Amino acid sequence: MSELDAFLSNFTIFVLAILCGFAVISKVPATLHTPLMSGANSIHGIVLVGAMFIAIAANDPISYLLSFIAVAFATMNVVGGYVVTDRMLQMFRRKPTAPKPDQTEG
Amino acid sequence: MDLTWLSPLVYLAWLLGAVAFVLGLVRMNSPATARNGNLVSAGGMAIAIGATAVLLLFEPEAAATEASEAVDGFNAAGWLVVIAGIALGGGLGLYTARTVKMTAMPQLVSLFNAVGGGAAALIAIDDYLKFAGANVVPGLTVNVATVLDIVIGSITFTGSLIASGKLMGLSITPSRPVLIPGGRLVTAGLAAIAVIGALYLWTGNVSLPVMGVILLAALVFGVTMTLPIGGADMPVVISLLNSFTGTAVAMAGFVLGNPVLIIAGALVGASGAILTKLMADAMNRSVLNIMVGGFGGGEGSVGEAAGPGGSVRELGMDDAAIQLAYASSVIVVPGYGLAVAQAQHAVRELAELLESRGVDVKYAIHPVAGRMPGHMNVLLAEANVPYPQLKEMEDINPEFERADVALVIGANDVTNPAARRPGSPVSGMPILDVDHAKNIIVMKRSMGRGYAGIDNELYLNSKTGMLFADAKQGLADLIAAVKAL
Numbered sequence: 001m002s003e004l005d006a007f008l009s010n011f012t013i014f015v016l017a018i019l020c021g022f023a024v025i026s027k028v029p030a031t032l033h034t035p036l037m038s039g040a041n042s043i044h045g046i047v048l049v050g051a052m053f054i055a056i057a058a059n060d061p062i063s064y065l066l067s068f069i070a071v072a073f074a075t076m077n078v079v080g081g082y083v084v085t086d087r088m089l090q091m092f093r094r095k096p097t098a099p100k101p102d103q104t105e106g
Numbered sequence: 107m108d109l110t111w112l113s114p115l116v117y118l119a120w121l122l123g124a125v126a127f128v129l130g131l132v133r134m135n136s137p138a139t140a141r142n143g144n145l146v147s148a149g150g151m152a153i154a155i156g157a158t159a160v161l162l163l164f165e166p167e168a169a170a171t172e173a174s175e176a177v178d179g180f181n182a183a184g185w186l187v188v189i190a191g192i193a194l195g196g197g198l199g200l201y202t203a204r205t206v207k208m209t210a211m212p213q214l215v216s217l218f219n220a221v222g223g224g225a226a227a228l229i230a231i232d233d234y235l236k237f238a239g240a241n242v243v244p245g246l247t248v249n250v251a252t253v254l255d256i257v258i259g260s261i262t263f264t265g266s267l268i269a270s271g272k273l274m275g276l277s278i279t280p281s282r283p284v285l286i287p288g289g290r291l292v293t294a295g296l297a298a299i300a301v302i303g304a305l306y307l308w309t310g311n312v313s314l315p316v317m318g319v320i321l322l323a324a325l326v327f328g329v330t331m332t333l334p335i336g337g338a339d340m341p342v343v344i345s346l347l348n349s350f351t352g353t354a355v356a357m358a359g360f361v362l363g364n365p366v367l368i369i370a371g372a373l374v375g376a377s378g379a380i381l382t383k384l385m386a387d388a389m390n391r392s393v394l395n396i397m398v399g400g401f402g403g404g405e406g407s408v409g410e411a412a413g414p415g416g417s418v419r420e421l422g423m424d425d426a427a428i429q430l431a432y433a434s435s436v437i438v439v440p441g442y443g444l445a446v447a448q449a450q451h452a453v454r455e456l457a458e459l460l461e462s463r464g465v466d467v468k469y470a471i472h473p474v475a476g477r478m479p480g481h482m483n484v485l486l487a488e489a490n491v492p493y494p495q496l497k498e499m500e501d502i503n504p505e506f507e508r509a510d511v512a513l514v515i516g517a518n519d520v521t522n523p524a525a526r527r528p529g530s531p532v533s534g535m536p537i538l539d540v541d542h543a544k545n546i547i548v549m550k551r552s553m554g555r556g557y558a559g560i561d562n563e564l565y566l567n568s569k570t571g572m573l574f575a576d577a578k579q580g581l582a583d584l585i586a587a588v589k590a591l
Contacts, residue, residue, distance in 0.1 A: 007247040007360075010368055014356060017124075017369045021376025024131045033381060034480035036134050038215050039144050040377045041348050043127050044222045046151065046370040047355045048192075049120075049158045050229045050362050055191070056162045056184040057169040057177050063232055064187050070228040071191025072198075073221035078155075080199030080218045082148040084211060087203065089141035091487035 035088045042081025048074035112165055119157030120366035126150020127370055131377065137493055154366050159188075171362055172248055173236035195221075208488050209445045212481060213273035216344045219351050220266035226354035226371075227259025231321070233361050238314040246308070251360035253304045256317070257324045259354035264328030266347045269340050272332070283336040296327040331397070339396045341474065341481075342385045346393065349378025385474065391535075418553070421571030423580075426547050427587035429571075430456075433510035433545075435466040437502065439538055440482055441475055443516015443550065447577035450489035453515060456585050457491070463588075468495055470502040470512075470538050472520040503539045512543035514564075516550065516577045522562045531560055546570040549580045 025036070051074045055067035126146050133143025161168050170177045199218070206214045230252045237244050237252075244252060271279030286292070303320040307313065335343055352374025359367030386393045430436055438453060457467040469491065475482035483496055497505075506512060514521055521540040524530040540546060546569050555561060564570060573580055 003245050003247060006363060010247075010360060010363070010365065013365055014360075014368050014372050017356075017372035018376045020128055021131075021373040022380060024128060024373075025377040025380040032134055032137060032140055032480055032483075033384065034212075034484050035140060035144070036131075036377070036480075037345055037348060037381055038211075039131065039134055039147060040352070040374045040381075041215055041219050041222070042151070043131075043147060043370050044226075044348075044352050044355045044374045045218075046123070046127075046154060046367055047222060047225045047229070047358055048155055050355075050358045050364060050367050051191070051225055052155075052158050052162060052188050053169045053171075053362055053364070054229055054232045055187045056166055056181050057171065057174040058181070058184050058187065058232075059175065059177075062235060064183060066228050066232045066235075067184075068187045068191050070225040070232070071188055072195035073225035073228070075192045075195030076199035077195075077218045077222035077225065078151055078199070079196045080203040080214070082144065082151070083200060083203035084206065084214060084218075085144045086141065086148075088208075088211070088484050089144055091484060091490075 035085055038081060038085040038088060042078060042085060045074055045078030045081055048078055050074075112161060113168060116157045116161040117365070120154050120364075123150040123154030123157075124366055124369040124373075126153070127373055131373070171233060171236075172244060173233045173240070173242075207448075208485055209448060210274070211484070212341065212344065213270040216266045216270035216273065216340075216347070219344065219348050220263050220270065223259045223262025223266060223347070223351040223354055225259075226351065226358045227256050227263060227321075229358045230255035230259065230361050231317075234317055235314070238312055238317070241312060243310050243312045248361055249308055251357045253307055253317075253320065255354050255357035255361055256321055257300055257304070258350050258357065260321055260324035261328040261331065262347050262350045262354060264325050265332045265350075266328075266344065268329055268332040269343050269347065272337050273340055279333070284333040286330070286333070289330055289334055293327060293330045296323045296330065299323040300327070335396065342382055342393065342396050345378055345382040345385055346397075347378075349375050349382060352376075352378055417568075418565055419568075419571050421547060421573050423573070423583050423587045426571065426573055427584055427591060429511050429545055429547065430460060430465070430513065430584070431463055431588050431591050433460075433465055435468075435505075435509045436460060436511045436513060437468050437470050437506060437509045437543065439470045439472075439512060439514040439517050439521060439540055440486065441472075441515065441517020441520065443518075444577045445482070445485050445516070447516065447579075449515065449577035449581050450485045450491075452578055452581035452585065454486070454489040454491045456581055456588070457495075459585060459588055468497050468502065468505070470499070470506075470540075471496050472499055472517070472538055473536075475517065475520060499536060499538060506539045506542040509543045511545045511547060512540045514540055514546065514548045514550075515581070518550070518555070518562055519560075521564050522560070523567075524560065524563050540564060541567055541569070544569070547573060549573045549575055549577060549584075551576055 051067060051070035055071055058064045058067050127150050130143040130147025133139040133146060166177050166181060202214060234252050268279050300320050300323045303316050306316055332343060352371045356368050356371025356375060359371055382393055386396060460467050471482050486496060487493060519532055521538055522532055523541050525532040525535045525537045541564055548565060548570055
């Protein structure tokens with residue numbers, strides 16, 4: 001595939017994914033905006049895939065250093081993002097269950 | 107190793123991951139399915155990353171890009187870097203996400219956003235170093251994507267760190283707008299440097315120093331862009347930077363020719379943009395307006411009009427308790443002060459106590475109550491307040507007329523009737539119609555001003571009684587007073 005073909009196919013994916021993002025997000029109620037922002041925030045942690053690529057392709061100390069930081073940053077984004085979103089969402093329950101221990105005071 | 111079927115299979119796994127991201131976001135439409143949606147999204151992430159690991163293990167040649175030399179064989183040091191990086195980043199992410207207090211959550215989200223943007227920028231920097239090392243001009247697609255990735259990723263990195271620092275109230279990044287004389291000029295100058303540098307590189311030149319200047323300009327731009335913006339506007343800024351990170355990740359996808367980065371990045375770019383607009387709309391301000399100017403810049407003349415003190419009526423705990431206990435309907439208006447005082451559990455306790463006496467209790471949630479849209483809902487949900495009791499602004503505003511008591515706890519600007527007429531910094535901002543209630547109780551630590559930096563006319567209303575107390579202590583006293591009746 002020529003560079004132009006590759007670009008056109010990637011650009012098509014890019015544009016359609018943007019439209020998809022608009023369509024999906026505009027339906028979310030305000031109540032869920034914070035968890036949603038956090039959830040979307042964890043999705044861009046997919047950059048970890050790219051960080052793994054540059055780590056395996058690395059062949060000099062600078063590349064190893066840069067890819068190490070990139071992998072660590074991206075993993076922090078993924079893991080932290082999903083865990084904190086889950087913590088927020090587990091609180092949305094229809095009826096309060098037994099009062100749980102207060103974690104926010106200490 | 108010749109595994110021709112492997113890379114199509116990995117491609118399909120990436121596609122599956124992308125589908126899971128979209129379905130996960132769809133399921134986040136409703137509180138009932140939102141948690142499941144997040145798990146679907148996380149599952150997609152695990153599949154995409156797992157597939158990448160398999161691909162790189164059996165077919166390391168796939169990691170080669172336009173810039174890099176051919177990759178051959180098992181790169182042990184590379185795998186060490188991957189494993190160590192995942193262990194370090196995963197550990198830090200897990201620890202901070204598990205231990206953060208819910209009130210401090212917005213700054214953590216901003217921090218995760220910063221590192222995501224940083225990772226995207228590092229990918230492009232690494233790629234460009236290889237081009238510059240070989241003195242090769244990258245193809246146009248990669249060239250454009252690399253520069254954009256570095257610029258956007260770097261702005262996001264420093265901008266999100268500053269935003270996070272502002273929300274934490276660090277002294278080097280105060281939450282008030284920091285106005286540096288000529289700051290706008292500096293910001294505009296940095297933008298001009300980045301644009302000129304980018305045009306130079308895109309027109310067929312390869313230069314590491316020029317890329318270095320662009321990188322530096324973008325990093326400083328992130329700081330000078332965010333510093334002048336007040337703490338109240340930080341949610342909008344974080345959301346905008348979240349959108350930027352998505353775009354940077356999509357650019358990284360173009361640099362590496364990787365479809366899953368493009369899809370996920372574009373999804374987040376679009377979602378962040380929509381969210382940013384929704385938040386700005388809730389404050390009746392344009393995104394541009396927020397990015398250009400510090401909130402409360404014009405406080406001087408308006409702030410002096412009604413001096414503090416005046417005809418403010420102070421209320422005793424017992425009087426407040428009687429008003430609440432013998433009301434038939436109470437609307438609680440929680441604000442940032444409640445979040446800061448960690449009083450969400452105390453307010454739920456008071457509400458349950460009142461309900462046990464037959465009082466109808468609802469919560470009026472302004473779209474920007476707390477520090478991010480929906481933040482107050484999260485805080486109250488954490489305190490086990492059932493979400494059907496949480497009413498959004500449009501639903502609750504007509505009900506204030508019928509409410510016997512509106513109990514305002516630590517909310518300020520979002521209740522200021524001055525917003526209804528022109529000439530005030532909050533003019534035009536949608537507010538909760540608290541002043542329509544038959545009685546108003548405002549619990550607040552002092553007569554201090556809110557983020558807008560102006561006095562609240564609500565406090566001078568003859569129906570308003572002020573309870574000067576810290577939200578948590580005040581609520582505890584109020585609960586005791588109601589119980590004693």
